[in-house]
Amino acid sequence: MTAQQPQLRRPAHPGGPPPGFVPDLAEGSRVRAADRAHLFHSWMAQDAVDPIPVAGGSGRYFWDYGGRRYLDFSSQFINLNIGHGHPKVIAAIKEQADRLCMIASTFANDQRGEAARLIAELAPGDLDRVFFTNGGAEANEHAVRMARMHTGRPKVLSAYRSYHGGTATAIGLTGDPRRWANQNSGSASGNIAHFFGPYLYRSHFHAATEAEESARALEHLEQVIVFEGPGTVAAVVLETVVGTAGILVPPPGYLAGVRELCDRYGIVFVADEVMSGFGRVGEWFAVDHWNVTPDLITFAKGVNSGYVPLGGVVMSEAIYDSFRTVTYPGGLTYSGHPLACAAAVATITAMKEEGIVENAARIGEQVIGPGLREIAGRHPSVGEVRGLGVFWAVELVHDRETREMLVPYAASGAATRPVDEVVAACRAGGMWPVYNFNRIHVVPPCTITDAEAREGLAILDQALYRADAYTTGG
Template identity: 75%
Template sequence: MTIEQVAISESRGPLLDPSEGLRVYADDRAHLFHSWAAQGAVSPIPVAGAQGRHFWDYDGKRYLDFSSQFINTNIGHGHPKVVAAIKEQADRICMIASTFANDKRGEAARLIAGLAPGDLNRVLFTNGGAEANEHAVRMARVHTGRTKVMAAYRSYHGGTSTAIGLTGDPRRWDNDAAGNSGSGVVHFFGPYLYRSHFHATTEAEESARALAHLEQTIIFEGPRTIAAIILESIVGTAGVLIPPPGYLAGVRALCDKYGIVYIADEVMSGFGRAGAWFAVDHWSVTPDLITFAKGVNSGYVPLGGVIISDEIHETFRDRVYQGGLTYSGHPLACAAAVATISAMQEEGMIDNAARLGEEVIGPRLREIAAAHPSVGEVRGTGVFWAIELVRDPETREMLVPYAGVGAQNAPVNEVVAACKQAGLWPVYNFNRIHVVPPCNTTDDEALHGLAILDEALKIADSYVTT
């Protein structure tokens, strides 16, 4: 039996009692307010347990997790080394304020800084990615004495005030309308060759023209007013957009030229997701600040942070940094981070993620693309992939409209429903299905999930108009 099968077998009884599932569902619907959702449309599946790359409901139906939940359980569910580390830490110290030195807090910071490129040697811990981006922007503004921050369309940086203002997708719109988003944000178009804003036909053209557009925006906004440029190293929720060769190095050069802080948002792409510790490693680029969360401890206990360059650290050597959090560097979260990083190193998960992308997921997705007229493009690296669905492969009309609502999204909703019915839990956003399993997914698990997806995409094909 697999670990997952043993876990389900051992949990039979109360945990797999359908009546208990009904009680869990009733409590949820009576008392919980769900994020990013119209409350009347919420109908969650009550989850009884999870192990490895699977989770299951109270009826015992199992799902292969191709979502890694919120693309954060990078080592899968219930990893025994991390669970044991959390239990051991709870027996010693559950909570100690960040004004004290703590062994796991310091060890986690040392390990994270050791994985970061260049002279990013210090860590400010937060509770998650949105707070990390909030603090990175605050540091950049104080460091430069400037106010504006530049961020890309087709991006997501978090749901808090400044972070949602940085965000370049429709989740920002209601916050803008309510006057809640951060001020001083300027958006620009990043590279996206499949739907190029720059009429490019090659990666080299896309990179050069996107950089020229960025520099023009800097010039017209006034370089001396711009504190930072924040970029997801690989755009995540908004499309798994892999930057073309030379683009991130070009951003680094523009930041150096104009004295702008370069913030790399690695909240989603970091800690193995892209087949490297940090996605910027693929292009040998060193930002001034790196924000992280999610995969740092596989989401077992909330944790995020900012990795800080020596130069920016010096700004605050004798100047008080006016920021902090009650739970900064929470001992349970940091113990989980230490155990997660150690497990990833000892079990070769980074290499496995890179190999899966190169030898299994990428080739199989390209076969799927060739077989389905609804697939316009597949793209990705490591365990970080997207399938772009279209109604017309010639015009590249999206299968569902950008920011579509209600019945407009039916084609993708039907594909997703078919996947779930067959035991696969995917991620989707507008006209894209994302393939983002844990870094320690096996070849057989990846191929099984992709076979389910292959079958479900026949539904998308039925909507193709040519």
């Protein structure tokens, strides 16, 4: 603890678990024991798993069996866009379960059709057809399959700083280190090449301005297309706003430039909006910020706030036309599951009625953005803050001048300690954050209030003194 650091404390919440909640530590222990006895956890060494048993959640908070409450600055897996326990969505799921829990995708279903209609209405341009999947990875798998069949070409290009899912093609598209182990095991799909997207703070193109970064990143992408062979490239797959790999907001002109390159070379432009869609960046789809229409949009997560697994692909008429008389070789048992689609209809309707997308935009512009910039001014460990809506990153550095990362890329073990300490301090303060290497991500539900956002930022502000202890510059 540095001399300047105030004592870390857990703020007094204006509530707690719901009225009548009775702490039950014994039940919490039983839940945890069952987890450890039988569950295999994703992306973890199993001996390192130490889960907190969660008893419930409401709004922007969840709590354990002891009644300890956490402000959810993670939106769980950045999918709980309308928060915990939204009554309208819960009611819709219950109503659909009473009426019809399951019907195969070969039948017409009212909730499935209505969900597709609502999503198509929100999508830009002529993206008017929807193929449902169970989640985001499958959506990206099918988008690539559609693009390859539409163009008759094998290759797909994606960015190094990206995450597109854990299935075979999706992990091959992924640029972050989770791809490495899957490649070693032989499970990653081939015919994928990676390129560098724009990232001005750590520019690969020696750019000094957003305009330079955009132009040089587009020149680089075109060079990759040319060297890979334009006639072999089926698709460029991009997270509209890069998520897990850094909350990287594209500079003005970049997405329009990608659109132009794809048009010039006959390539399908796939916008991965699994994380950035449905209000996360203060628009229904992130591409709306730049008035760009891709050929395919993949979605999941926020489409129904993760209440029931659902994802999908929204496609242009040209892609749809490729399969009017040619059988599409793909499908899923649970494509357009009635319970999931009922949750999507209720979620989208609630977001419209309650102005949730507008709230996300306002909170980002008026509370989170200014709050993070103010925090950055107090902490030498903060190199940059960036984001839109309720989708922000705090990049931590050893030295602001050199921009050396506080935790090295792909680090593990003791090297991650500086950020581990920040995360632990956030949790001790009653806020649950998201983190990745040298970054803390600020990604609360789109429904968060001004007061709740400020509460979370205050906890993060105090926790960052832990990172400051590891800085070497001013």
